[in-house]
Amino acid sequence: xxxxxxxxxxxxxxxxxxxxxxxxxxxxxxxxxxxxxxxxxxxxxxxxxxxxxxxxxxxxxxxxxxxxxxxxxxxxxxxxxxxxxxxxxxxxxxxxxxxxxxxxxxxxxxxxxxxxxxxxxxxxxxxxxxxxxxxxxxxxxxxxxxxxxxxxxxxxxxxxxxxxxxxxxxxxxxxxxxxxxxxxxxxxxxxxxxxxxxxxxxxxxxxxxxxxxxxxxxxxxxxxxxxxxxxxxxxxxxxxxxxxxxxxxxxxxxxxxxxxxxxxxxxxxxxxxxxxxxxxxxxxxxxxxxxxxxxxxxxxxxxxxxxxxxxxxxxxxxxxxxxxxxxxxxxxxxxxxxxxxxxxxxxxxxxxxxxxxxxxxxxxxxxxxxxxxxxxxxxxxxxxxxxxxx
Numbered sequence: 001x002x003x004x005x006x007x008x009x010x011x012x013x014x015x016x017x018x019x020x021x022x023x024x025x026x027x028x029x030x031x032x033x034x035x036x037x038x039x040x041x042x043x044x045x046x047x048x049x050x051x052x053x054x055x056x057x058x059x060x061x062x063x064x065x066x067x068x069x070x071x072x073x074x075x076x077x078x079x080x081x082x083x084x085x086x087x088x089x090x091x092x093x094x095x096x097x098x099x100x101x102x103x104x105x106x107x108x109x110x111x112x113x114x115x116x117x118x119x120x121x122x123x124x125x126x127x128x129x130x131x132x133x134x135x136x137x138x139x140x141x142x143x144x145x146x147x148x149x150x151x152x153x154x155x156x157x158x159x160x161x162x163x164x165x166x167x168x169x170x171x172x173x174x175x176x177x178x179x180x181x182x183x184x185x186x187x188x189x190x191x192x193x194x195x196x197x198x199x200x201x202x203x204x205x206x207x208x209x210x211x212x213x214x215x216x217x218x219x220x221x222x223x224x225x226x227x228x229x230x231x232x233x234x235x236x237x238x239x240x241x242x243x244x245x246x247x248x249x250x251x252x253x254x255x256x257x258x259x260x261x262x263x264x265x266x267x268x269x270x271x272x273x274x275x276x277x278x279x280x281x282x283x284x285x286x287x288x289x290x291x292x293x294x295x296x297x298x299x300x301x302x303x304x305x306x307x308x309x310x311x312x313x314x315x316x317x318x319x320x321x322x323x324x325x326x327x328x329x330x331x332x333x334x335x336x337x338x339x340x341x342x343x344x345x346x347x348x349x350x351x352x353x354x355x356x357x358x359x360x361x362x363x364x365x366x367x368x369x370x371x372x373x374x375x376x377x378x379x380x381x382x383x384x385x386x387x388x389x390x
Contacts, residue, residue, distance in 0.1 A: 001034045003269025007214075012177045014160040019168040021160070022266060023176045024214045026187040027207050028199055029271050039272055042279040046202060049286040050239055056293045057242045066293055067242055068326050073380050074246035075113035078224050079106070081252050088380060089372070092329040108145050113224055116142040120232050121243060130236050132189050135225065142221045151220035156181055161216055173263070175216035184215045192233075201237045205230045206278040210265050227251070244289055250281040295379045300325060303375070306356045316341055317349040324359065328373035335371075 007024035033039075057063050076088050091114075094107035120138045128134050140154030152158070157178065164172030176184050188211055191199070199207070212226040227248055234240045251258045254277075261277055264270045307317050323338050324330060330338075335346045350371055353359040363370045 001031075001270065001272055003029065003031065003271075006266050006269045010177055010180065012160065014168050017167070017169045019162075019171070019174050021174040021177045021180075022214065023180050024184065024211060024266065026184075027191040027211055028197065029207070029269065033203070033275065034272055036272070039276055039279070042276060042283070043202060046279040046282040046286075049283045050202070050234070050245065053244055053286040053289055054240050054242075056290050057240075057244060060293060060297060063242055064326075066296060067244070069328065069376070069380055070246075070289070070292070071114055071117060071243065072110075074248055075110045075117075077246070077252060078227050078248040079110045079113060081248060081255070082109075082223055088377065089329050092327060093370070096327075096330065096334050112142050112145060113228075115144075116225070117228055117231070117243060120228065121235060124232070124236050130192050130229075130233055132185055135229070138228065139218055139221055139225055142225060143218075151218070156185065156217045157219045159219070161219060163216065172259075173266075175214065181215065181217060185217055188212065188215065201233065201239055202279075202282070203275070205233045206275050207271070208233070209278075210262055210271075210274060213262060214266060245282065245286055246289075247281045247285055249288075250285050254281075292379060292382070296325075296376065299375050299379065303356070303358050306358065307352070310352055313348065313352055316345050317352045320346060320349040321353065321358065324353075324371075324373040325376065328376040329362075329370060331370055 006029065007022055009020040010023055011018055012021050013019075060066050072091055073088055076091060090107050091110045094111060116138045119141045120134060123134050123137060124130070136154045136156070143151055143153035160168065160174070160178060162168045162171035162174045168174055188208070190196070191204070191208060191211070209226055209230055212229060213222065216222045218225070227246070230247060231240070231243045231245055234245060235243055257277070261270075261274045265274050303321060304318060307321055308314050310317055319339050319341060320335055323335060327334075327338075332343065332346050332350060335341075335350075336343050339346065341349070350359065350361075353371075354361065358373065358375070359371045360374050361369050362372045
């Protein structure tokens with residue numbers, strides 16, 4: 001549907017030039033969403049697919065092992081959209097604090113993303129609703145260390161920002177001025193809490209993502225936080241028991257179209273095209289997450305069966321194998337500390353896992369060698385190198 005401009009422009013003076021900043025109208029859209037049969041069908045399918053994804057968390061023998069790696073995969077992908085180059089293996093090495101060759105700033109940013117997600121989930125569990133306070137607390141963790149730490153973590157911006165371009169005058173988009181920011185965010189929070197009217201959860205997630213990106217309330221970290229809020233809302237509203245839906249890969253793969261749709265919403269009010277894209281993203285990503293969980297489960301069961309045939313060495317080797325499922329890049333020293341098993345036994349277990357083709361030594365060193373659970377990482381990395389704009 002074609003609507004009017006979804007807000008208004010306000011001329012401001014910043015960095016020595018006059019520019020037009022965009023102040024969005026509050027949600028929900030006016031007039032309301034036009035639910036064509038095709039759009040309704042797609043949203044219904046997205047709900048069904050989310051239900052399948054949620055049910056997977058019940059089928060996995062140890063959901064936390066899956067989540068540990070899946071959350072880190074998402075952190076890497078979401079940070080890649082912002083230009084960070086850290087890989088999944090880089091992050092795992094960084095978290096062990098045993099590898100000086102890892103790009104520290106990049107890995108720190110990705111590690112912050114993981115911490116921000118878990119902080120948000122912890123606050124929800126403690127009873128704090130999804131709110132401006134929760135958003136600011138997550139932002140504080142997201143930018144607590146590394147490159148973003150100078151960009152006022154945990155505080156809404158007090159200066160003008162812009163998206164694209166080298167200055168506000170040639171920017172692709174200029175978000176609301178500072179004097180309008182708090183009012184925009186207060187109305188954003190009211191929408192969270194079904195004011196002025198109730199909004200179905202998945203629709204709310206789709207609408208609020210656009211609004212958050214449009215307001216751009218922080219100096220840095222808006223994209224990462226805006227993507228995290230989708231998952232947080234679904235968890236808060238019990239659509240998902242575990243944080244298992246992440247749209248970063250889909251947004252990264254369709255990056256140019258994603259930005260075009262955000263702009264079309266602002267300038268023409270075409271929310272329906274955005275909602276169609278959003279539902280498609282949920283269907284594709286939830287389906288892939290189910291398939292990934294099933295593949296990892298099959299790999300785990302196959303490998304445990306191989307290890308079980310080792311006889312007396314099986315028990316300790318299975319212990320090492322389980323830890324590698326949670327952290328599939330590790331050194332023998334780290335495994336000793338994590339498992340509590342003696343160095344000699346850990347090293348023997350790694351030899352067994354190498355001989356069975358389950359792990360591979362990836363450094364060719366005599367000391368401080370790194371071992372990779374290659375099959376596990378290959379499954380997690382599937383699709384992450386999709387070309388941009390595809």
